[in-house]
Amino acid sequence: xxxxxxxxxxxxxxxxxxxxxxxxxxxxxxxxxxxxxxxxxxxxxxxxxxxxxxxxxxxxxxxxxxxxxxxxxxxxxxxxxxxxxxxxxxxxxxxxxxxxxxxxxxxxxxxxxxxxxxxxxxxxxxxxxxxxxxxxxxxxxxxxxxxxxxxxxxxxxxxxxxxxxxxxxxxxxxxxxxxxxxxxxxxxxxxxxxxxxxxxxxxxxxxxxxxxxxxxxxxxxxxxxxxxxxxxxxxxxxxxxxxxxxxxxxxxxxxxxxxxxxxxxxxxxxxxxxxxxxxxxxxxxxxxxxxxxxxxxxxxxxxxxxxxxxxxxxxxxxxxxxxxxxxxxxxxxxxxxxxxxxxxxxxxxxxxxxxxxxxxxxxxxxxxxxxxxxxxxxxxxxxxxxxxxxxxxxxxxxxxxxxxxxxxxxxxxxxxxxxxxxxxxxxxxxxxxxxxxxxxxxxxxxxxxxx
Amino acid sequence: xxxxxxxxxxxxxxxxxxxxxxxxxxxxxxxxxxxxxxxxxxxxxxxxxxxxxxxxxxxxxxxxxxxxxxxxxxxxxxxxxxxxxxxxxxxxxxxxxxxxxxxxxxxxxxxxxxxxxxxxxxxxxxxxxxxxxxxxxxxxxxxxxxxxxxxxxxxxxxxxxxxxxxxxxxxxxxxxxxxxxxxxxxxxxxxxxxxxxxxxxxxxxxxxxxxxxxxxxxxxxxxxxxxxxxxxxxxxxxxxxxxxxxxxxxxxxxxxxxxxxxxxxxxxxxxxxxxxxxxxxxxxxxxxxxxxxxxxxxxxxxxxxxxxxxxxxxxxxxxxxxxxxxxxxxxxxxxxxxxxxxxxxxxxxxxxxxxxxxxxxxxxxxxxxxxxxxxxxxxxxxxxxxxxxxxxxxxxxxxxxxxxxxxxxxxxxxxxxxxxxxxxxxxxxxxxxxxxxxxxxxxxxxxxxxxxxxxxxxxxxxxxxxxxxxxxxxxxxxxxxxx
Numbered sequence: 016x017x018x019x020x021x022x023x024x025x026x027x028x029x030x031x032x033x034x035x036x037x038x039x040x041x042x043x044x045x046x047x048x049x050x051x052x053x054x055x056x057x058x059x060x061x062x063x064x065x066x067x068x069x070x071x072x073x074x075x076x077x078x079x080x081x082x083x084x085x086x087x088x089x090x091x092x093x094x095x096x097x098x099x100x101x102x103x104x105x106x107x108x109x110x111x112x113x114x115x116x117x118x119x120x121x122x123x124x125x126x127x128x129x130x131x132x133x134x135x136x137x138x139x140x141x142x143x144x145x146x147x148x149x150x151x152x153x154x155x156x157x158x159x160x161x162x163x164x165x166x167x168x169x170x171x172x173x174x175x176x177x178x179x180x181x182x183x184x185x186x187x188x189x190x191x192x193x194x195x196x197x198x199x200x201x202x203x204x205x206x207x208x209x210x211x212x213x214x215x216x217x218x219x220x221x222x223x224x225x226x227x228x229x230x231x232x233x234x235x236x237x238x239x240x241x242x243x244x245x246x247x248x249x250x251x252x253x254x255x256x257x258x259x260x261x262x263x264x265x266x267x268x269x270x271x272x273x274x275x276x277x278x279x280x281x282x283x284x285x286x287x288x289x290x291x292x293x294x295x296x297x298x299x300x301x302x303x304x305x306x307x308x309x310x311x312x313x314x315x316x317x318x319x320x321x322x323x324x325x326x327x328x329x330x331x332x333x334x335x336x337x338x339x340x341x342x343x344x345x346x347x348x349x350x351x352x353x354x355x356x357x358x359x360x361x362x363x364x365x366x367x368x369x370x371x372x373x374x375x376x377x378x379x380x381x382x383x384x385x386x387x388x389x390x391x392x393x394x395x396x397x398x399x400x401x402x403x404x405x406x407x408x409x410x411x412x413x414x415x416x417x418x419x420x421x422x423x424x425x426x427x428x429x430x431x432x433x434x435x436x437x438x439x440x441x442x443x444x445x446x447x448x449x450x451x452x453x454x455x456x457x458x459x460x461x462x463x464x465x466x
Numbered sequence: 467x468x469x470x471x472x473x474x475x476x477x478x479x480x481x482x483x484x485x486x487x488x489x490x491x492x493x494x495x496x497x498x499x500x501x502x503x504x505x506x507x508x509x510x511x512x513x514x515x516x517x518x519x520x521x522x523x524x525x526x527x528x529x530x531x532x533x534x535x536x537x538x539x540x541x542x543x544x545x546x547x548x549x550x551x552x553x554x555x556x557x558x559x560x561x562x563x564x565x566x567x568x569x570x571x572x573x574x575x576x577x578x579x580x581x582x583x584x585x586x587x588x589x590x591x592x593x594x595x596x597x598x599x600x601x602x603x604x605x606x607x608x609x610x611x612x613x614x615x616x617x618x619x620x621x622x623x624x625x626x627x628x629x630x631x632x633x634x635x636x637x638x639x640x641x642x643x644x645x646x647x648x649x650x651x652x653x654x655x656x657x658x659x660x661x662x663x664x665x666x667x668x669x670x671x672x673x674x675x676x677x678x679x680x681x682x683x684x685x686x687x688x689x690x691x692x693x694x695x696x697x698x699x700x701x702x703x704x705x706x707x708x709x710x711x712x713x714x715x716x717x718x719x720x721x722x723x724x725x726x727x728x729x730x731x732x733x734x735x736x737x738x739x740x741x742x743x744x745x746x747x748x749x750x751x752x753x754x755x756x757x758x759x760x761x762x763x764x765x766x767x768x769x770x771x772x773x774x775x776x777x778x779x780x781x782x783x784x785x786x787x788x789x790x791x792x793x794x795x796x797x798x799x800x801x802x803x804x805x806x807x808x809x810x811x812x813x814x815x816x817x818x819x820x821x822x823x824x825x826x827x828x829x830x831x832x833x834x835x836x837x838x839x840x841x842x843x844x845x846x847x848x849x850x851x852x853x854x855x856x857x858x859x860x861x862x863x864x865x866x867x868x869x870x871x872x873x874x875x876x877x878x879x880x881x882x883x884x885x886x887x888x889x890x891x892x893x894x895x896x897x898x899x900x901x902x903x904x905x906x907x908x909x910x911x912x913x914x915x916x917x918x919x920x921x922x923x924x925x926x927x928x929x930x931x932x933x934x935x936x937x938x939x940x941x942x943x944x945x946x947x948x949x
Contacts, residue, residue: 060829088819092826094833095854105833112829152854244878244902381509383818414818 017054019047023373024405027165028172033362033369033431037423038391040433044375047404049074052083055410060112061089062410077377077386084377084400084414087146087354089113090154098152099236103132114141114157115408130229137198142408144199145228146353153231154353158199159408162356166199167206169357169405174207177360178347180285180315182210187279188218191272191288191296193265196225211285219275221292222268223261273299276339280310286339287317290332291325297338310340317347350436354413355403359436367426367435373404376434378421381443383414389423396420398443399436418443485512485565487665490672490690491521493680503694505569505662512569512665514692517700522657522689523709530627531683532653537607540650541593543675543684548588550674551581551643558677562670566639570663572775573811577639580772581667584640588647592918597651599919600928601625607653610937618944622937627653628711630931631704633695633725635716635738636663637775645714646671650684652931657710658690665692696724707732711933714738736930738923741777741882742856743768745910746870746895749786750888751795758795761887764911766802768885769862771913773812778883778913781857783864784873789848792866793835796848799862800837804844807860814859815842823855852876870895877902882923885910 022043026032052074056066062083066072069082093109096102103123111118118141126132133143142163146154158166171182180186188208194200208218224230237254240246273296276284286293293316300306316339328334336346349358350368359368370376377400378387389395399419403411420437488497498515505512532540551559559581567574587593597604605611610622632645642658646668649656658668668690675685693700705713705728715725716738729735745768751761768780783799785792816824820840827834827847838845847853848864857863867873870891877884881903886892887910896907905924906916921927 061825064825064829086818086822088822089826092822094827094830094849096851105830108832109826109830112826242878243875 017047017050019043020050020373020404023047024165026372027168027405030176032371033176033429033433033435035372036391036425036432037434040372041391044372044404045074045076047373048080048375048402051402051404051406051411052080055115058115058117059410061085077375080375080402080412081377081379081384081386081400083410084379084383084402084412085354085410086383086414087154087416090156090354091146091152093152093155095152095235095239098129098232099239101126101128106132107136110136110141110143110155110157113409115410116141116159118157128229129232130227133198133228142198142202144197144353145195145231152235153228156353157409158356158406161407162405163199163202165405165407166203166356170203170206171210173349173358173360174211174317174347177349177363178315178317178345179363180211180345180347184209184211185213186211186283186285186315187216188212189272189276189284189286190219190221191286192292193221193223193226193268195231196227207285213282216279216282219272222271223264269295269299272296273303276300277303277305280305283311283313284339285315285317287319289319289325290335291327293318293335294327294331297335300338301334306338307340310338312340312342314339314341315345315347316341319348350440352413352415352417354415355401356406356411357403361438362426362429362431362435366438367422367428368438369426369429369431370421370434370436372433375402375404376421376436377401378419379414391423393424394420394422394437399440416443417441483568485510485568487512487514487565487660487692488669489515489517489692490669490676490688491518492524492686492689493676494521495669495673495676496521503662503665503692505665510568512565512662514665517691517693519703522691523704524655526629526708530629530653530655531686532650533627535653535683537597537604537651540653540684541590543678543682544588544593544647544650545590546678547671547675548585550678551585551588551671556670556674558670558673562666565666566664569665570636571814572773576773576810576812581639581643584643588643593647593651595918596648597928600926607651607932614942618942620939620942622939624935624937625652625932626935627655628931628933629655629709630657631710631713632656632658633713633715633717634658634661634664634668636661638772639664639667641716642668642671646688648928648931650687652928654687654931656688657704658688659695660690660692662692662694701725701728705733712736712931714931736925736927740880741905741923742782742880743778743780743883743885743913744873744876744881745769745780745783745885745887746873747783747785747795747887747910748870748891749791750891751785752787752791758791759798761910762795762798763802764887765799765862765885766806767911768883768913769799769803770806770810770860773807773810774858774860776914780883780885780913781861781863782852782876783862784867784870784876785864786867786870789866792848792864796835796846796864797837799864800844800846803846803860803862804838807842807844812860813842816840816859820855820858820861823853824861827853874898874902877904879903882906883908883913885913 056063065083071079071083074080090113093106097106097109103121103126107118107121119139121135136143140160142158144156174180175182188211212218237246277300344363349360351358357371357374359370361368378395378397379385379400380387381398383398387395387397399415399417401413418441420439421434423434425432426435486497486499488495496515499513500516501514503512503514550556563574563578566577570577601607603611606623606625610624612622614620630649634645635641660668672688672690679685701724710733712734713725714736715722717740722737725735745765747761751757765780765783771779785795824836824840828836835848842859844860846862846864848866850866852865853863877899883906884899884904885908889909892907899907
């Protein structure tokens with residue numbers, strides 16, 4: 016039975032979906048959590064293991080789900096050698112431990128590499144998305160065709176809600192950064208193009224070779240080889256030469272993108288990217304003597320993520336907005352993460368992220384062991400956990416490394432009654448810093464230059 | 467219902483006990499709560515005074531206080547300090563362990579035992595042997611040693627007192643004792659940067675010394691303070707060749723990366739790098755059931771060195787045998803680890819990431835064997851290659867090999883101690899281990915002890931500390947040929 020799940024996910028496009036107060040919706044959410052749990056506990060080996068360890072057989076309260084929240088690392092717990100030595104059959108059986116649908120045996124004898132492995136899984140209906148870490152193993156998140164269909168709907172719905180832009184196929188879509196070419200991203204891009212893109216105008220993809228999982232893992236494998244003392248100096252020199260070439264390509268791409276923007280400055284644009292890339296391209300447009308009023312006043316902006324370590328001048332947002340003539344309220348931003356399949360869009364004026372009813376926020380103590388009690392009013396601050404009830408192909412319970420402040424009061428600006436998260440999300444790790452000093456340690460401290 | 471409408475509890479920090487960590491400047495104790503810090507791992511708060519830079523750094527125009535104090539007198543003073551530190555009822559030490567119990571991950575009895583052992587090394591014979599092993603002629607510490615070469619050139623050489631900043635590690639209080647002894651033996655001007663896990667023990671040692679004789683030149687050569695590693699507002703001031711000759715640092719990662727920024731002409735790094743230790747067990751271990759048992763017990767002793775917080779603690783065990791044999795060994799090893807863990811009273815739970823990694827291996831049971839629970843009570847993983855993660859908190863990774871030769875490729879520049887069995891085969895392996903980067907090969911079960919005065923981390927430490935000063939004194943007059 017999935018009556019409660021259906022009731023919640025049916026709200027996907029409802030205009031008032033952020034207006035359900037947490038107190039009102041919580042009983043239905045608990046019911047839906049239990050439906051998902053009952054459905055998946057015997058299908059997902061890792062969830063089953065967690066449930067047995069905690070002695071959980073049923074979810075009747077939020078506490079019951081805390082021990083079932085999985086960190087990012089759960090999705091990269093496979094032995095690195097499966098990847099570095101191309102043990103695709105083993106990697107497949109590992110993936111089976113986190114997948115809600117059995118992944119049939121795959122003939123690993125002629126798999127050409129990780130990109131090929133992922134393509135074969137997609138062909139079988141298992142959409143694997145990898146995180147883009149450069150120093151550690153990539154996380155591998157498996158999703159079902161239902162999950163892909165859901166994110167295609169959600170990506171359009173959150174953008175409409177958060178930017179006020181109506182999907183009527185009238186824009187030119189502009190990518191301002193190299194996006195990882197993973198199956199879920201590709202599908203989301205297709206949905207955005209179909210909803211917002213003028214069919215006459217092709218989407219401008221950032222002109223660099225696609226970043227595939229294979230190209231990301233090359234760096235990880237090289238790092239491992241250096242750590243093991245197996246990389247010869249000539250090999251490191253060649254690796255660095257390729258990296259320099261790639262960087263030169265990235266630099267050139269900014270100029271080409273700026274020129275494309277200038278050439279199309281009168282068309283209504285939907286510009287997407289990370290702040291560092293957006294700022295770089297806005298500067299390139301300015302350097303070429305353009306920007307401001309000559310751009311279409313109906314433009315909109317989809318900015319993703321934080322600064323990710325980039326150092327930008329304090330007025331970077333203004334520079335981007337004024338260069339591309341983005342009207343107030345037309346900048347879309349959301350809070351989410353790869354482990355979830357749904358976004359939390361920012362409401363237009365106040366900049367609070369709104370949590371939809373099928374996403375259950377759980378604010379935890381710093382260690383992540385206990386949910387912080389609250390009375391459905393006021394603010395609660397702590398480590399963010401979520402259960403994405405919409406998730407079908409893997410367990411939707413996630414514990415993050417983010418510190419959030421959530422409010423259970425109606426949003427002071429948009430008035431929606433549902434929970435909302437303040438725009439001050441921080442990484443717990445960054446807040447704590449690293450003051451660790453001990454004589455016991457690993458060879459990682461001796462590896463330099465490839466991260 | 468969990469999130470039922472109840473008022474939120476008061477902020478946890480309100481009830482948290484805040485301990486205070488005083489500073490020590492060349493005999494003067496300074497208390498204060500100007501700054502609030504957090505200890506690593508436990509997140510406990512403690513307060514310190516603000517650093518008085520001018521007190522922490524005596525000017526170079528002052529000759530080091532210990533320069534003209536004979537080595538023998540320094541050794542006497544250190545030995546006397548050792549007696550006082552070891553004496554029951556030393557209030558400074560008691561108070562320090564009371565405070566440390568709040569900031570350190572290891573159980574108090576273990577910390578006390580580690581520090582007792584370290585204090586026992588403040589012994590005249592030990593200290594003298596350390597000096598004699600480090601310096602071909604220890605007289606160079608006490609005065610200008612005359613030299614002359616075959617061209618007839620004459621000179622004097624002195625192991626001159628250096629100016630040292632010691633960046634102490636947080637994992638073992640033993641390092642504080644060793645550092646204070648070495649700093650005194652080379653007659654250095656010393657500034658100790660304490661760690662957030664233990665911002666107390668060094669000050670307890672120095673206070674004990676000051677009780678003996680507050681004006682003693684050893685005491686006037688020592689200062690101890692705390693700042694958060696990487697704090698530019700402190701390190702940017704202190705890490706200058708005008709103030710110090712060498713930064714003596716333990717560890718890796720951010721702690722060392724921060725220090726490296728400040729190195730340059732005149733300011734060198736003496737680094738005790740972060741290390742991983744291993745065991746190598748030959749097929750001879752499987753000669754009998756009793757033998758497996760004994761070898762597993764020896765291995766457990768190495769794994770559990772300071773409950774695996776130490777750099778000498780074994781993390782990977784390369785075992786020569788069939789899977790069946792190696793599995794029997796692994797099961798026994800896990801047994802002995804849990805016995806030691808239980809006896810130590812250490813009940814730290816696994817951190818989340820480690821638990822995730824190991825649970826994944828439990829589910830991949832075709833490739834991996836796992837003995838024990840992921841609750842920090844002692845666990846062993848058997849695999850065909852070392853696991854990707856760093857085994858900590860009473861976790862051992864037994865790697866099955868057909869021949870110990872196959873383990874050589876896993877030796878790297880981070881490998882410190884190799885506990886070996888059987889002992890007769892050690893000589894066959896030591897050259898290849900050294901070539902790979904390893905620093906010590908020891909009898910299995912004896913990762914801790916080393917011969918008095920032996921090198922640490924592949925160097926004679928005190929020899930590197932000193933400022934080797936020469937006084938060139940011209941050429942001997944040539945005796946005119948007779949006739």
